[in-house]
Amino acid sequence: MAARKRGFLARLIALVFKLIFGFVALSLLMVVIYRFVPPPTTITMLTDSNGATRDWTPIERIDRNMVAAAIAAEDGKFCTHSGFDREAIEAAVRRNAQGGRIRGGSTISQQTAKNVFLWQNGGFFRKGLEAWFTVLIETIWGKRRIMEVYLNVAETGIGTYGVEAGAQRYFGKGAGSLSRDEAARMAAALPLPKKRSVKSPSGFVRRYGNNIARRIRIVQRDGLDACTR
Structure with a gap:
């Protein structure tokens, strides 16, 4: 026995x-x-009941305003951290401990790892997998590729993925010719693209978009987007 x-x-x-x-x-x-081939789809796209409209666009054909807007809105330290922003994570933990709406401290790298390889909801198990994939893409892809993939798989509206499809939907033009204000408005809606209006923003989204537009100038002035060039 x-x-x-x-x-x-x-x-x-x-x-x-x-x-x-x-x-x-x-x-x-x-x-x-x-690292070399565009992800054909993601779990989020496959499970979206509204379908998934996307148009993969190389980063060199995406307006620099959009790159700067993503950094300004989502991850100001994108070019300097190694995939994780410890201060942002600690701040999120403190806010969440006070109650109310749960907020994360995810970097663009973490969001990209989640969007490409994993699913949207989940607890510590998914966060652990997210950390693993974040380390991998930081090591193998590098910052420019991470930003390129992020801007192509991020949800930008109902059934809309990537900034090219978003730009076509909201402004009737490609992502390569976005103005600073247009890029800022798209970035302002990124966290909640199904609920936040890009075309006719009002209230918080309008104010947040104006704030991002001002930050874009700082990102470009101080070279905070240099790693994506």
């Missing part, structure tokens, strides 16, 4: 190691492939 239990435990341990090795190998392979 004891020998049978030891045999079962040995097989179980071997299976666990095989699963871990398989996951690591598969995740590495996917990250390497997506």
Whole structure:
């Protein structure tokens, strides 16, 4: 009986190691492939009941105002952190401890890892996977590729993904010719694209968009977007 239990435990341990090795190998392979090939789809797109309209656009064909707007709105330290902003995470923990709406401290790198490889909801297990993929893309992709993928997979409206599809939907033109104010308005809606109006913003979204437009000047002046060039 004891020998049978030891045999079962040995097989179980071997299976666990095989699963871990398989996951690591598969995740590495996917990250390497997506370093050069646009992700064909994401879990979020596949599960969107509104469908998914997107148009992959290389970063060199996306207006620099949009790149700066993303940094200004979502991750001011994008070019200097290694994938995680400890101060932002600690601030989010303090805010969440006070109650009210839960807020995250995710960087653009973390959001990209989640959007491409994982799903939107989830607890500590998904956050752990998100951290793993964040380390991988920071190491293998680099900042320019991370920004390029982010701007192409981020949800920008109902059934709309990426800044090219968003620019076409809201302004009737490509992402390569967005003005500072247009880029700021799109960035202002990024956290809640299904609820925030880009075309006719009012109240908070309008004020937030104006604030982002001012920050774009600072991002460009101080070279906070230099790593994406």
